[in-house]
Amino acid sequence: MAAAAAAAAVSVTASSSDAPNGKATDLRSTFEQVYNHLKSELLEDSDFDFTDDSRQWIERMLDHNVPGGKLNRGLSVVDSYRLLRQGMEISTDEVFLGCVLVITHLSLSWQDLQLQAYFLVLDDIMDGSLTRRGQPCWFRVPKVGFIAVNDGVLLRNHIPRILKRHFREKPYYVDLLDLFNEVEFQTASGQMLDLITTHEGEKDLSKYKMPVYRRIVQYKTAYYSFYLPVACALVMSGENLENFINVKNILIDMGTYFQVQDDYLDCFGDPQVIGKIGTDIEDFKCSWLVVQALERADENEKKILSENYGKPGSEHVASVKTLYKDLELQAVFLKYERESYEQLTASIIALPSKSVQEVLKSFLGKIYKRQK
Known part of the structure; x- marks a missing residue:
């Protein structure tokens, strides 16, 4: 491990979800240190002859898209590994490698965020979104525009470069590559389903039914947001993912709940709290709310x-939101949220592994009744 990487690492013994605020802050600070180290590596990549302008562009692009947000996915990798190792201390020595007792595996955690950044940059362009994490979407930043498409491709290409640099000597390296490639394919396929459900210029609400919605959400959101962090921790713990199909199914259901x-x-949240301006109504998105509305609306309301x-x-937008309120969709959502939580909790308790139970309980606890 490079000396600079070792210097950036700090010992992490508490999870972000159950630690006092000071510990959670320390963990985020560690993430930021590791991010800065990985960024410096990318900016000095020997396979590209950087100019000053290109290096400044990449640094600005990375800073805008990667380290923001709640860090749930990255922190969940750390939490999951800690819980699978039954609370054993995570050392500083292999902070970039992510395995075997002496791990913080923050490199992989940031790697997961890198994958997320790649998806979000391109998703914002395709959706014509305005803001992300409380700031303008990258493609809306002055002088960026559709250069952001290539930036998304660069973000994607950073993934195998980081993995190769820091994990190629590990026995699970190939499994890790396969996992990232599999999840990327599933997510891109889910985005395709979302985009073609109603083609540009076509407005056909009859296609918006719950099975269609669930399929889009499963592939577009659940695999990379929920399955990937836990699967990473399992792989690094030496587990065979084929033995955890029930865990995978629970995480997919959890991801569906998260997207709902x-x-x-997007409709009822405060933009100042959630960090973005919701545009699902204007964008004609196959949203859970519109699917629920179509199931309950009479002919006049459908009109x-x-x-x-x-x-x-x-x-x-106001007319649609008024209709949602008339159909009492806020109450429908609260009922769905309660029932989903109860069902997920029952499924988790039924799992034979106590450590895996703790991983999933931690994950569910972070999102239940969230406001952003």
Whole structure:
């Protein structure tokens, strides 16, 4: 391990979810140190002859897209590994490698965030989004525009370079590569389903049904947001993922629940709290709310949806939100949230491994009744 990497590492013994605020702050500080080290590696990559302008661009792009947000995915990798190792101390010595008793595996945690950044940069372009994590989407930053497409490709290419540099000597290296490639394929396929459910210029609400919605969410969100962090921790713990199909299914259900929350907050959440301006209504998204509305609406209410959903303008958005309130979708969501939590909890308790139970309980605890 490089001396600079070792110097950046600090000992992490507490999880972000159950530690006092000071410990959680220390963990985030460690993430930031590791991020800065990985960024310096990327900016000095010997396979590209950087100019001053290109190095400044990459640094600015990375800083804008990678380290922001709640760090849930990265912290979940750390938490999952700690819980699977039954609370044993995670040492500083292999902070970039992520395995065997002496691990913080923050490199892989940031790697997971790198994958997320790649997805979000391209997703924001495809959705025409305005803000992300409380700041303008990268493609809306002055002088960026559709250069962001290539930046998304660069973010994707950083992934195998980091993995190769820090994990290639590990016995699970190939499994790790396979895992990232598999999840990337599933996520891109889910995005494709989302985009083609109603093609540009076509407004066909009849396609928006719950099986369609669940399939989009499963592939677009659940695999990379929920399955990937836990699968990384399992692989690094020497486990065969084929033995954890029930765990995978629970995480997919958890990811679906998370996306339903996201859809609800897109409409009813405070942009100052959630860090973005919701645009699902204007974008004609196959959202959980519109699917629920279509299941409950009479012919007149469906007409209101047809005339206003997917159209820009505050008056159209207001009409849809008023209809959602008339159909009491806020109460429908609260009922769904409660029942989902109870069902997920029962499924987790039924698992034979106590350590895996703790991993999933920790994951569920972070998202239940979240406000952002």
